[in-house]
Amino acid sequence: MNILIGLLCLIWGFNWVFMKLANGVFPPVLFAGYRFALGALVLLVVCYFRKVPLPRGKDMFWYIICGILQTMYFNLAIQLSLVDLSAGLTSVLTYSMPLWLTLMAHYWLPGEQLKLRKLVGIVVGIIGLFIAMDAHFGGTTGAMLLALSSGLSWAISNLIIKRKLARCDMLQFTTWQMVFGAVGLLLYSFIFEHGTSHWGLMPVVYVGFAGVIGSALAFVMWSYILSKVEASKASISLLLVPVVGVISGCLVLHESLTGFMVVGIALVLLGIWLVNGKSQAAAPAGKLGA
Structure with a gap:
């Protein structure tokens, strides 16, 4: 499972490069709509050939809710925030997700009680992310x-x-949460955005990678990971995504790598270790239960 989480972080982290490049040729929300529409189309084709049945009525309600929250609103909020905030600060605030999920899991998910080590790990990781992104309060x-x-x-x-x-x-x-999310993004762009798209070979590559790899494949992986792994441990690992984004930006876009970024990355890794590592007190219990 750790390998799968690592691969997901690499995909989503490198996808930041394509998202940054795409901002120069597409209106931002429209690009997100294109991305998830392509991802949804690919998944619909896969579902057809794998004979995946249509969702049940009671499940469809939750699919719509998750499509609105995870795909539509999540991406809208990011794109609109970037108008006034730096990319670094936006990333830090967005990837506060593990903290919120861990707090909610304590109350609503059996067996996922909040422990001091876990809380410290998440806070350390988010502080490290803040430093790594070199964000400023603007x-x-x-x-x-x-x-x-x-x-x-x-x-x-x-x-x-x-x-x-x-x-x-x-x-x-x-598949279905992505369908609903993509429809919402495209509707928002049609009503509120007024920019133009500049199509060409590279814009097609941006949409293709972000849609097929960064959306269709990556979200199937994330849904599977989340269904199998403790919520806090799965989510804290995603702090590696913006870290990979920083490193990818340095390698591909020739962005600078500062000492603060290196320190921040080290703190992110420390936070992930604190959440996912077993405490000394827990080790003997694990042996007794084996």
Whole structure:
């Protein structure tokens, strides 16, 4: 499972490069709509050939809710926050998701009680992420709250997956929540955005990678991981995503790598270790239960 989580972080982290490049040729929300529409189309084709049945009525309700929270609102909040905030600060506020999910899991997910080591690990990881992104407190309070709400909406969606949809077909769930989310993004762009798209070979590559790899494949992987792994441990591992994004930006876009970024990355790794590592007190209990 650790290998799968690592691969997911690499995909989503490198996808930041394509998202940054795509901002120069597409209106931002429209690009997100294109991305998830392509991802949904690919998954619908896969579902057809694998003979995945249509969702049941009671599941469809939750699919729509998750599509709104995880795909539509999550991406809208990020794109609109970037108008007034730096990419680094937006990333930090968005990836506060593990903290919200861990707090909610303590109350609503059996067996996922909040422990001091886990809380310290998440806080250390988020502080490290803040340093690694070299973020600054700029922009309006409204924009910061909007970015923060993107992480909260993602956390609520993940909580729904764990509580209501853990036994569902994850391919079916990912497909239909992405369909509803893509429709919402495209409708928003049609009504509120006024920019133009500049198509060419590279813009097609941006949409293709972000849609097929960064959306269809990655969200199927994430849904599967979340259904199998403790919510807090799965989510804290995603702090590696913006770290991979920073490193990818340095390698591909020739962005600078500062000492603060290196220190921040080390703190992110420490936070992940604190959450996922077994405490000394827990080790003997594990041996006794074996």
